[in-house]
Amino acid sequence: MIIKEYKRPESLKEAYALINNNKKAMLVAGGAYLRLQNREIPLAVDLDGLGLDYIIEENNYLKIGAMTTLRSIEVNKDCINELSGILSKMVKQIGSLQLRNIVTIGGSICGKYSFSDLLPSLIVLNTTLRFYKAGEISIDEFLAEDLKKDILLEIIIDLNQEANVKYLKKTYKEYSLINVALAKKEEKYRIAVGARPGRGAYAKLASKILTTEKDIEKACEILIEELTFNDDYRVSEDYRKSITQSLLKEAYKEMVV
């Protein structure tokens, strides 16, 4: 990893100008994943020290600063107690505790990593992302668009909903082989599946079936047709599909009981 110039701006305005005045400039959040890449970066713009490290609960919304580490989320009382604890649960087995003291939620989201264990949960929670220039956009919009030259400031989560998440791992700290998240807000369900092994995705049709017909068997059938599943060196496509259905059923049963 070669970084020609490393800057730590003192304001968001300065950070925004730096990344927009230099085509190849790159934002650095925690930097733990970035450092694994073999590349040359002309200008790195570090977001440390800009006040983006916080978790606050306000009017039944959880607001998480983009530079908050995964370890802070893991041990935060609202992340443990609200939404059946899925925020804490989904970060606590990502890498090691050491690494979680470096890795940030903003970096995890903006990388749009296919292996992300957190992304499916954020998708079903209909998370709002607040950017410096683009303002508030939904996570669905963010995943569909390309907002590379903007700065993620805050992750906003509505706490007034039910949530559940299920995943399968072979060892304690590996990324999930498959990961299914389910949320319910005013009788409307949202289902998302991660590590398919493609990036976490919202299952629109299956969610609609579950909402309107409350038929979990049918939702499971549609789910594996609607989303793409693949083989990788860890597990096969068929295995992933089968486990996805079992996990969704389990998550649903726990939610309706």
Add this chain to the structure above:
Amino acid sequence: MTAITLNINDTDYEVMVDGGDMLVDTLRALGFTSVKKGCDTGSCGVCSILLDGKVIPSCSLFTMKAREHKILTIDGIEEKAREIGHFLLEEGVDQCGFCTPGLIMSIVAMENDLKVYTEESIKHYLVGNLCRCTGYEGQLRSIKKYLEVS
């Protein structure tokens, strides 16, 4: 190269660093070879140090990010390291010794961080400290004895 100040074990060091330098390399170049370099991908934990009391893999932190923070290596806690090392020795899990400094730094962070210890919470805390000699059972026994929870 940029001149920066790093506070390591309560002493300030002036160092010249490149933007892409990782903390483990900077520390080792300064003579802190107790900080081992293993996987270099943030997986094995042998390069663990404390940054403002929080344990981190120093291979995964840009040196530039360590400015204005307090870095603690095992050299800064000699007495405590000897005390924990004694418990590891008693169980015969010092073995090759390569993972020991990183493990001890994680144990120190755990002591500062956790109020109650259970076998589960100890394992959860230390899952990122790999031991190629696979001394995990013995390590757990010695850590429990050290923490007086066995």
